[in-house]
Amino acid sequence: EPEVTQTPSHQVTQMGQEVILRCVPISNHLYFYWYRQILGQKVEFLVSFYNNEISEKSEIFDDQFSVERPDGSNFTLKIRSTKLEDSAMYFCASPQWARDNEQFFGPGTRLTVL
Amino acid sequence: GIQVEQSPPDLILQEGANSTLRCNFSDSVNNLQWFHQNPWGQLINLFYIPSGTKQNGRLSATTVATERYSLLYISSSQTTDSGVYFCAVPYSGGGADGLTFGKGTHLIIQP
Numbered sequence: 001e002p003e004v005t006q007t008p009s010h011q012v013t014q015m016g017q018e019v020i021l022r023c024v025p026i027s028n029h030l031y032f033y034w035y036r037q038i039l040g041q042k043v044e045f046l047v048s049f050y051n052n053e054i055s056e057k058s059e060i061f062d063d064q065f066s067v068e069r070p071d072g073s074n075f076t077l078k079i080r081s082t083k084l085e086d087s088a089m090y091f092c093a094s095p096q097w098a099r100d101n102e103q104f105f106g107p108g109t110r111l112t113v114l
Numbered sequence: 115g116i117q118v119e120q121s122p123p124d125l126i127l128q129e130g131a132n133s134t135l136r137c138n139f140s141d142s143v144n145n146l147q148w149f150h151q152n153p154w155g156q157l158i159n160l161f162y163i164p165s166g167t168k169q170n171g172r173l174s175a176t177t178v179a180t181e182r183y184s185l186l187y188i189s190s191s192q193t194t195d196s197g198v199y200f201c202a203v204p205y206s207g208g209g210a211d212g213l214t215f216g217k218g219t220h221l222i223i224q225p
Contacts, residue, residue: 035213042200042217042218043200044215045212050210055210056212101145101210102145103147103213105149107155107156
């Protein structure tokens, strides 16, 4: 069964550094999503990406964040100049089926900013 | 955007018990998903249920779209059912929107 994969599983960085989180979504689908979950809190939508462009973004997704699809399969979330409050689990998601929008989530990247 | 409220926030049960988790949402939606977040943090899809009733083993779900709520039923609970259960709906109601999640129900099943 197709699945969403994410790398790395855990990243530790110093405040002010840039990080790039990577995702390989389920293939043959044009929609991709990034979410974050601060420890102990709910999952929050960051951004959706459709046909190589940002489709929708939340208030959380400010100028510090960017998304790219550098090649045909990978999908990245870049956080410039990380802050302590960026520490969270970051999930990538994509639909699997062409018939509906049921989203399937990757295992997540746990980002720790020191 | 649409607001999602889940209840109860916490639930502690003995193995073998049944439970009902509720999700209320503030506006019309054309899809709804239930997830189980296991102790390792993975989000596992349980149901994609815009309306009606679905069953999968000991779990079932019902969404009454006209009344803006969904219920998740867990029967004969097992310790492996422990974790957080989230309900999520599209950010602005439909299509391929990003999902808005509720705060979840934290379920603990004791042996």
